[in-house]
Amino acid sequence: MATKLAALIVLAAFLAGPAASEAASICFNGWLRLPTYNPVLCRPRPDVQTRQRRPAPSGSGLTSGYYNTRCPSAEKIVTNAVKKAVDANPGIGAGLIRLFFHDCFLRGCDGSVLLNTTNSKNSDTEREGPPNQNSLRGFEVVDEAKAAIEAACPDTVSCADIVAYAARDASYFLSDRKINIQMPGGRYDGRESFSNETDQLPGPFSNLPALQGSFAAKGLTSDEMVTLSGAHTIGRARCLFFSSRFSEMDSA
Numbered sequence: 001m002a003t004k005l006a007a008l009i010v011l012a013a014f015l016a017g018p019a020a021s022e023a024a025s026i027c028f029n030g031w032l033r034l035p036t037y038n039p040v041l042c043r044p045r046p047d048v049q050t051r052q053r054r055p056a057p058s059g060s061g062l063t064s065g066y067y068n069t070r071c072p073s074a075e076k077i078v079t080n081a082v083k084k085a086v087d088a089n090p091g092i093g094a095g096l097i098r099l100f101f102h103d104c105f106l107r108g109c110d111g112s113v114l115l116n117t118t119n120s121k122n123s124d125t126e127r128e129g130p131p132n133q134n135s136l137r138g139f140e141v142v143d144e145a146k147a148a149i150e151a152a153c154p155d156t157v158s159c160a161d162i163v164a165y166a167a168r169d170a171s172y173f174l175s176d177r178k179i180n181i182q183m184p185g186g187r188y189d190g191r192e193s194f195s196n197e198t199d200q201l202p203g204p205f206s207n208l209p210a211l212q213g214s215f216a217a218k219g220l221t222s223d224e225m226v227t228l229s230g231a232h233t234i235g236r237a238r239c240l241f242f243s244s245r246f247s248e249m250d251s252a
């Protein structure tokens with residue numbers, strides 16, 4: 001009982017924000033949905049149910065070894081930064097894989113997940129959205145690789161490609177070098193990032209149709225969704241996202 005109460009308090013604290021005062025705001029259709037989801041109070045939002053299936057991402061314009069002539073050391077610099085970080089803390093590797101997923105899911109793989117709010121009266125960015133804030137990790141690895149790459153070849157390598165290479169390298173090191181993905185390069189960096197778009201990410205309390213709908217909206221099949229979900233073999237999640245599935249859980 002005490003555990004459940006504690007979980008509720010954590011959940012309430014988590015949900016407390018500017019929008020939490022509106023009754024309707026407890027009805028999250030995107031990333032957050034309460035375990036006690038009430039279909040009468042919280043009607044599925046039309047855009048979640050009717051999201052069109054987009055064409056599958058083509059990857060056209062991207063090529064393997066994209067920087068071999070432009071900046072030969074680029075991929076190696078990323079690999080070294082990731083190796084150092086994963087050696088020190090394997091969890092950072094999980095963070096880098098998720099960083100790539102969350103980048104790609106919103107506006108494509110354009111590095112928009114890295115953008116910070118500027119002081120020019122802009123809105124919050126993706127990294128401040130509920131799924132990302134206090135959750136995404138590994139930014140410092142991307143920053144370190146980017147700094148080293150800029151020193152070697154200025155204005156050449158996109159941040160979006162660094163995120164992609166870092167996810168590939170994290171998979172490689174975390175799998176004892178068994179997973180070695182051919183990761184093409186050539187992405188351009190986006191200049192826009194909006195926290196409200198993080199609602200497009202699949203939510204930990206979403207049901208199957210909602211999950212399928214969010215992936216279909218990005219041109220991804222259910223089969224691909226299941227395959228990609230294998231990424232959860234590694235990494236961490238906060239208790240509040242799964243404690244409701246256990247009648248008793250030692251909070252420690």
Ligand code: HEM
Binds near residue numbers: 095134
């Ligand atoms: C299918 C829908 C998905 C849902 C609902 C989902 C949800 C979540 C949640 C709730 C967490 C825990 C976050 C926290 O407690 O702070 C998490 C962690 C994670 N997710 Fe997903 N996820 C999904 C798909 C994916 C995909 C497609 C990938 C990558 C291919 C991925 C990679 C990860 C990784 C690696 C972690 C651990 C991150 C870390 O340890 O820092 N997830 N996910």
Ligand SMILES: *[C@@H]1O[C@H](CO)[C@@H](O)[C@H](O)[C@H]1NC(C)=O
Binds near residue numbers: 116
């Ligand atoms: C971006 O904001 C985060 C906090 O949200 C901060 O830790 C980070 O240093 C900032 N990065 C830059 C380049 O200002």
Ligand SMILES: *[C@@H]1O[C@H](CO)[C@@H](O)[C@H](O)[C@H]1NC(C)=O
Binds near residue numbers: 123194196197
């Ligand atoms: C998201 O926020 C931006 C900037 O505040 C706004 O222009 C846009 O209309 C919002 N999108 C949605 C779907 O609310």
